[in-house]
Amino acid sequence: MWLPLEIALTHLRNRKRQTLVSVLGVAMGVGFFIAMAALMQGFHVYFVSKVIDVWPHVVIKDEYRSAPLQPAQRLFSDGVVMLRGLKPRDELRGIKDAATEIAALNRRSDLTAAPTLRAQVFLRYGSKDVSATLVGIEPEQERRVSHLENDLIAGNLNALHTAANGIILGDGVAKKAGAVMNDTLSVTSPAGVILKMKVVGIFRTGITPIDNLESYALLKKVQILQDRPNVINQIRIRLSDVNQAHSIAKSIEARLGYRTESWEETYENILSIFVIQNGIMYSTVSAILIVAAFGIFNIISTVVHEKTRDIGILKSIGFEERDIRHIFLIEGLLVGLVGTLLGWALGYGLTRMLGAIRIHNEGFITAEGFILHYTIIHYLIAGGFAILSATFAAWLPARKAARLNPVDIIRGAA
Amino acid sequence: MTPLLEARGVMRVLPGPVPVTLVRDIHFSVQPGEFIAITGPSGSGKSSLLYLLGLLDVPTSGSIYLEGRETSKLGRNELAELRLKKLGFVFQFHFLLPEFSVLENVMLPMRKLGARSDSLMRARAAEILDELGLTPEARKTPDQLSGGQRQRVAIARALANDPLIILADEPTGNLDTKNGRIVFDIFKRLAEQNRQTVITVTHDPHLSEHTQRQIHLVDGSIAGTEHPALV
Numbered sequence A: 001m002w003l004p005l006e007i008a009l010t011h012l013r014n015r016k017r018q019t020l021v022s023v024l025g026v027a028m029g030v031g032f033f034i035a036m037a038a039l040m041q042g043f044h045v046y047f048v049s050k051v052i053d054v055w056p057h058v059v060i061k062d063e064y065r066s067a068p069l070q071p072a073q074r075l076f077s078d079g080v081v082m083l084r085g086l087k088p089r090d091e092l093r094g095i096k097d098a099a100t101e102i103a104a105l106n107r108r109s110d111l112t113a114a115p116t117l118r119a120q121v122f123l124r125y126g127s128k129d130v131s132a133t134l135v136g137i138e139p140e141q142e143r144r145v146s147h148l149e150n151d152l153i154a155g156n157l158n159a160l161h162t163a164a165n166g167i168i169l170g171d172g173v174a175k176k177a178g179a180v181m182n183d184t185l186s187v188t189s190p191a192g193v194i195l196k197m198k199v200v201g202i203f204r205t206g207i208t209p210i211d212n213l214e215s216y217a218l219l220k221k222v223q224i225l226q227d228r229p230n231v232i233n234q235i236r237i238r239l240s241d242v243n244q245a246h247s248i249a250k251s252i253e254a255r256l257g258y259r260t261e262s263w264e265e266t267y268e269n270i271l272s273i274f275v276i277q278n279g280i281m282y283s284t285v286s287a288i289l290i291v292a293a294f295g296i297f298n299i300i301s302t303v304v305h306e307k308t309r310d311i312g313i314l315k316s317i318g319f320e321e322r323d324i325r326h327i328f329l330i331e332g333l334l335v336g337l338v339g340t341l342l343g344w345a346l347g348y349g350l351t352r353m354l355g356a357i358r359i360h361n362e363g364f365i366t367a368e369g370f371i372l373h374y375t376i377i378h379y380l381i382a383g384g385f386a387i388l389s390a391t392f393a394a395w396l397p398a399r400k401a402a403r404l405n406p407v408d409i410i411r412g413a414a
Numbered sequence B: 001m002t003p004l005l006e007a008r009g010v011m012r013v014l015p016g017p018v019p020v021t022l023v024r025d026i027h028f029s030v031q032p033g034e035f036i037a038i039t040g041p042s043g044s045g046k047s048s049l050l051y052l053l054g055l056l057d058v059p060t061s062g063s064i065y066l067e068g069r070e071t072s073k074l075g076r077n078e079l080a081e082l083r084l085k086k087l088g089f090v091f092q093f094h095f096l097l098p099e100f101s102v103l104e105n106v107m108l109p110m111r112k113l114g115a116r117s118d119s120l121m122r123a124r125a126a127e128i129l130d131e132l133g134l135t136p137e138a139r140k141t142p143d144q145l146s147g148g149q150r151q152r153v154a155i156a157r158a159l160a161n162d163p164l165i166i167l168a169d170e171p172t173g174n175l176d177t178k179n180g181r182i183v184f185d186i187f188k189r190l191a192e193q194n195r196q197t198v199i200t201v202t203h204d205p206h207l208s209e210h211t212q213r214q215i216h217l218v219d220g221s222i223a224g225t226e227h228p229a230l231v
């Protein structure tokens, strides 16, 4: 066996209990990291995959990101002109030339586009009033931009055509209204139009904000409700490569001027919660590993102190600083390695346990139990971080040991 | 003929607010096979001189030559390599690694040097232990040995890489007369039979009588040499 390794092992064997505590500290950091990462990334990945499955990747809206510049500002762009008390013009809402735009977009090979009219409505059923977003769609086109059809738990999309006034409700909307299939609701729009509509479908995407707010009807019916014939206010787009959402949204917005959102922008708030969540996870786990690193620092400092005599004799024999440093670095590395292996087992066990728990949970996502994301990457990150911090914790006492002057040690002992 | 070891004008001063001069004006040379005692009162600088000669410490001024090679310009790693290959130390306290057996302790310098296969190292270590009458103790750990046995193990380890020079600092200081005699007889044999040089610090006049030459230190400088160098 390599001599520094052999000596390192004798040192750790001499302090079994302390070594065990340090190893367990590392193992806990690694294990918790793996379990927490599986949990948090599980929700994140599930949410993202759900959203890009059910939601259009890009939406063109009938609004502008910033108010159009006044002619005077356009003329003096460097700020000599200041306008006060400007009253924005009432714009006629709706996307102009929508049909031409959609046709133009659909000629591109990397996306498909479909028209919708979104409106806020009141659903009245019995004594209950529920506010909801009613999305007017063309079923044939909608099929190509979202997977609404896959999420139907009752009814089907074609029923919108066959029923006189069909409406498809989100699971949560239906529950709030207390409505089930084939019930007839009265739908009131801000324009004052009231339509009797029959529930021909119920969908559940699993994403709570969608299920609790959205409902669908034929585009024509929504235009009647809104009293805006032939007007649409959103173009929904599905991409062949979802990763292009941000850049395609940007380029469309630059061309049309209309506010164009990628799904990431629409769900920015929720996605940013995942970022915060990751931050919390990493700091919790770092805290555990820092405590473990202190343990390692402590044990190796103690060993260096205890074994000063041995260091002196090894140096007098002709061992170099490098050899001495290796001995103590190996000790840290060993604690880190064994801790990592144990931590991997612990993390695996914890994720299995979490995976077996069945509870109903309703956050952004509705699920029975925890959604876990299993990946070797979590194991590698946790292990790498643990071994790195263990080695770093060993580095300081190892360097101190390597620099000890043998003459001082031998004199001190004599 | 170049001497094996030579000190020319060696001085060692510990820096500090009040600098301490450990040794000064040290001039002497040593030939192969010599058995030399460094004597002198306590605090006269005997240990300091031995550390300098053993390349554990570096002189503040002056030079130490080993086989004609000046050592003061060498780096720490080169000095460590010279100690490993050419020098062997024995201290007043045994300084064995407590977790390793007698045989393993003797093998330590060989393993660091790495010049021989494991089985050859084992055989050589067993041979050295045998020469020092320690064969029955080979598998024991240091805490199972008597003081005299431990000091002989320390000598065995000093001999591991067949050093040119063995440096000992009061090796008999903790031993009774009988064991002290045994240690000195070993040194004498090494010098006479193996032509290895032995330099030992001692203040036991009965033992230093048996050496060929005594270097007497007073206040860090050589006050007299009992038997002048042979050459």
Ligand SMILES: Nc1ncnc2c1ncn2[C@@H]1O[C@H](COP(=O)(O)OP(=O)(O)O)[C@@H](O)[C@H]1O
Pocket: A411, B014, B020, B021, B022, B040, B041, B042, B043, B044, B045, B046, B047, B048, B049
């Ligand atoms: N680190 C030190 N700081 C201060 N004084 C020291 C130090 N090391 C040695 N000395 C002093 O140097 C002198 C020589 O010490 P040493 O070489 O150990 O003498 P000896 O071995 O002959 O007893 C002694 O007076 C001792 O007190």
Ligand SMILES: [Mg+2]
Pocket: B046, B047, B048
């Ligand atoms: Mg001394």
